[in-house]
Amino acid sequence: MPPTAFACCASSPPGGRLRAVKTLVRSTVKIPPPSHLPHPIESLRRGNWVKLICGASFEDAADVRNLSLVYTLAGVDCIDCAADEPVVNAVNEGIDAAMSISMVNRPWVMISVNDDKEDLHFRKAEFDPEDCPSDCPRPCEKVCPATAILLQRVFEEGELVQNTEWGKLQGGVITERCYGCGRCFPICPYDKIRAITYVRDPSTTTKLLQRSDVDAIEIHTSGRCTDSFSELWNSLGDSLKNVKLVAVKRGNLSKPMTPEIWQVNYT
Ligand code: SF4
Ligand code: SF4
Structure with missing residues (x-):
């Protein structure tokens, strides 16, 4: 890493x-x-x-x-x-x-x-945070060794609040920081993360x-x-x-x- x-x-x-x-x-x-x-x-x-x-x-x-x-x-x-x-x-x-x-x-x-x-060195993780359940505890963020996943919760009215239990998720994979290690793929409980190879x-x-x-x-x-x-x-x-x-x-x-x-x- x-x-x-x-x-x-x-x-x-x-x-x-x-x-x-x-x-x-x-x-x-x-x-x-x-x-x-x-x-x-x-x-x-x-x-x-x-x-x-x-x-x-x-x-x-x-x-x-x-x-x-x-x-x-x-x-x-x-x-x-x-x-x-x-x-x-x-x-x-x-x-x-x-x-x-x-x-x-x-x-x-x-x-x-x-x-x-x-x-496998030539791949990136990708997911759409809009598809993620709003109550997901975001294990993907915690497991990433490169801090390449950053998520925020957004209230309906658009106010950004971090570390709250409510609201939709925004953000996702910071592409340039993702080096394709794959740790986040199996940890997502909803199977939302894809590997993009190139x-x-x-x-x-x-x-x-x-x-x-x-x-x-x-x-x-x-x-x-x-x-x-x-x-x-x-x-x-x-x-x-x-x-x-x-x-x-x-x-x-x-x-x-x-x-x-x-x-x-x-x-
Ligand atoms: S593949 Fe590895 S580096 Fe990329 S987002 Fe997932 S855990 Fe982070
Ligand atoms: S673990 Fe899966 S569902 Fe939960 S925030 Fe991450 S990508 Fe979305």
Whole structure:
């Protein structure tokens, strides 16, 4: 799950927030110099690669930026995020902010994509609060680890009142915060929550791979159908040559993966 955001002085202007973070970090943390930390490729070779997984579907840019800042300072080798431009921008902002605080290594930025709708990392919860019984105790809200469900009760005359027993429900899933963990699906006593699956748009991915601040890609595939993998691979074309690492992650399979899917490039 995406860890809790680093929320320092949220009401201050951005420059003031960064200064406050710098002061806080410098006064409380002893950060090792970069020479004491291996480069990401060395970590991969040694088998002690550490990756921050923001979540392939987690798109709250403010949280992603803050997480990237903190984990860059912590010395991670890679930050894995959604293949979404504002999210990638946020990761790089967090990294730049961390590097302005201390001389740390720059982690690789990895984007996660999929080739079909089978991988559970690529889904969002959805429901219509108007369909929810007004006396529902809202277990969905409580179980969500990403605070991605927010509901309010509304009186008929339109007045908003939180935490009362009466009135219709308004609100629902905050899409950018939902990372598709699935905890809310079985807990709804009225079976109102649906999973919306999706496939990342290859043209957006291609543009991201052409940027100088994206270093790696992780392709999620079920491995059941090589056609969808080949289609994605061919769509990404030469943009794959711009990255340092192409990783392929397959879902659970009862039968072995088709061999050719493993023939991917490490550059
Ligand atoms: S799937 Fe449900 S519980 Fe999980 S993050 Fe999304 S809204 Fe929250
Ligand atoms: S638990 Fe189900 S019925 Fe109750 S508020 Fe959540 S989605 Fe609606």
